[in-house]
Amino acid sequence: MSQELVFNLLAALSIGFLGSSHCLVMCGGIASALQLSMPQLTFLQQLKLQLMLSLGRLTTYSFLGALTGAFGAAVLVKLGISLFWLKLLAGVLLLLMALYVARLWFALTLLEKLGALVWRQIQPIAKSLLPLDSSAKAVAYGLSWGFLPCGLVYSSLGWSLASGSALQGAVLMFAFGMGTLPAMLAVGRFAQSLSRFKNKQWVRVSAALLLALYALYTIAIAIAPRVF
Template sequence: MSPDYLAALLIGLLGSSHCLVMCGGIASALQLSVPAERRHSGYTYPLLLSAGRLTTYSLFGALVGYFGLTAMQLAGASMLWLRLLAGVLLVAMALYIARLWFGLTQLERLGQKLWQRVQPYTKALLPLDSATKAYRYGLLWGFLPCGLVYSTLSWSLASGSPWHGALLMLSFGLGTLPAILAVGGAAQLLRQLKSALWFRYSTAAILAIYGIYTIWLALQRLVF
């Protein structure tokens, strides 16, 4: 696995404590909206919801990746500038995960107006009485404003290709799955692990080191 994809997976996994606040209640409410006669399907509907959400994330990643690539080509600028931006964003996300800086959450305001336009369409899909409805609801759920999602999208913008941008967002989305799908004791254990200082700081440090390394490589090629 590319180090970038692994880093995106870690960001989703470790940053999903924010997802539990933003999306945990939604996920629980959606599971309750599944008719009682269909709840025997276990994780089928929650997985379909998340599959839809991850599809939207991946499409957004491909779109901004293409935009970033096209913009740099039109400007005649080196792709190394995008790599430099990617390193800076990695460091910013490491600080967020370490809970040392929460500036990234301000990005959520950017998506509020878009979500206000999308949200009415979600109501038409309730109750979730079919697999198709569950997946389609997940597609719309992917528009929910989230600073961490937007930060990773910014990283996808700096990825240099639609394919790379889509895979970054897919990796991030897969990292959020444990927090969204975990229930009961498993969810409590996950929260305790993410709250442990040693775990949070050590993983944030790994991301920060990779971000600084990315910055160094880009600067080295731009300057020398």
């Protein structure tokens, strides 16, 4: 495993964690509602179903990452679109993510509106799986949940587009998904405390600055070979 890939995986994990305050807004209600839709099970049984949900969601993220990675590596290159433009696009999307987390500019909501068109087709399938009374249903619901329109996910997919391969794209999105796990598994009182903490201005600004720095680093990597 190359040093660059290791760095990118750590960055993807951090981006998932730092940006997961948005996940608590977008998906936290769903996670809590899903827990309530589970039969009267023990804590460990509910935790198992929550983990199965996350397994399904991360599987979809990885699949989408592989798809965009393969598209970037094969189709776009064959069309004559160089990796320079893909990396530049990834950097710009990460910068938009930073502005989104900082609540300075919500351009990523446009991507969410486009994704809503897909979600409308998948949502009825997801609803048919309720109540979540088995691991199979939980995994299937998680697979559907992975398509929920989210600007944070879409901007990360833009990063996978420039990863150079289907495998790296999948691994990057899996790492991103792992970063969101603490927020998504936190329900009830702990979720409320975590949400309040992540919504503090200094936390949001710090997260946005780190995301912006990585975005600028990505853009610099894209531009450097053309400048030096």
